[in-house]
Amino acid sequence: MIDSEGYRHNVGIILCNDQGRLFWARRAGMNSWQFPQGGIEPDEDPECAMFRELYEETGLLNRDVEVIGRTKGWLRYDLPKRFIRRRSLPLCIGQKQLWYILHMVSTEEHVRFDCSDKPEFDEWRWVDFWHPLHEVVFFKKQVYRQALTELGAYLVSDAVPINPDGFLAGKRLKRRYQRGRT
Numbered sequence: 001m002i003d004s005e006g007y008r009h010n011v012g013i014i015l016c017n018d019q020g021r022l023f024w025a026r027r028a029g030m031n032s033w034q035f036p037q038g039g040i041e042p043d044e045d046p047e048c049a050m051f052r053e054l055y056e057e058t059g060l061l062n063r064d065v066e067v068i069g070r071t072k073g074w075l076r077y078d079l080p081k082r083f084i085r086r087r088s089l090p091l092c093i094g095q096k097q098l099w100y101i102l103h104m105v106s107t108e109e110h111v112r113f114d115c116s117d118k119p120e121f122d123e124w125r126w127v128d129f130w131h132p133l134h135e136v137v138f139f140k141k142q143v144y145r146q147a148l149t150e151l152g153a154y155l156v157s158d159a160v161p162i163n164p165d166g167f168l169a170g171k172r173l174k175r176r177y178q179r180g181r182t
Contacts, residue, residue: 001042007076007096009040011050012147014101015058015065020155021126023058023104024135028113028122033135035144036120037097046098054102057120059112065102069154074098077143097143101151129155 001009013036015023026033038053040046047067054060078094085092113119129152136144 001040002090002092003096006091006093008092008094009046010037010095010097011040011046011053012037012075012097012099012143013050013054013057014099014147014151015054015060015104016068016101016155017104017126019126020129022129022132023111024125024127024132025057025121026123028119032137033132034137034140035132037095038120047100050098050100056116057113058124059115060104060106060110064104064106064110066105068101068103069151070101071097071099071147071150075143075146077140080139095143097147099147099151101154 003009015036017023023035024033025036036053036057038049038057040049044052047070051062054065074096075098076094076096079092111124113121130148132144132148133141
């Protein structure tokens with residue numbers, strides 16, 4: 001669904017394990033890595049879209065994860081001009097995303113990429129919390145930083161600082177893994 005401003009409504013998924021490491025996937029046939037994400041269908045609830053995309057892209061079901069949190073509002077990024085399909089209507093200039101952070105409660109054996117006609121990913125790995133900022137395509141970097149900063153508050157620990165410098169509102173964080181809203 002593309003809104004009147006030209007933004008495609010979308011959900012982004014940050015999936016973490018017990019160690020606070022994140023699920024990082026390679027786009028099929030490319031050397032491009034990202035978090036699972038996908039469009040919200042007309043009249044689809046964002047959380048339903050998130051669970052649908054999670055299954056289509058990773059094979060994980062609702063029972064394989066626990067929803068820890070979601071961004072308070074929409075995060076946007078613009079597509080570079082060379083990626084805008086000018087002949088496709090309605091014109092899409094970027095993505096408007098709600099981001100979810102999930103905790104994987106099942107085993108890694110449940111991850112599979114054959115749950116859709118055209119798999120998004122062909123490989124995955126666990127990475128340190130801030131690693132995606134070093135590998136994501138340049139035009140998504142700011143949204144990734146915003147999502148990780150906001151949702152990282154749910155995973156605060158010495159191993160997973162709330163920002164790359166390890167500070168939140170000027171205070172060093174010393175709490176261990178924390179689930180629930182702050």
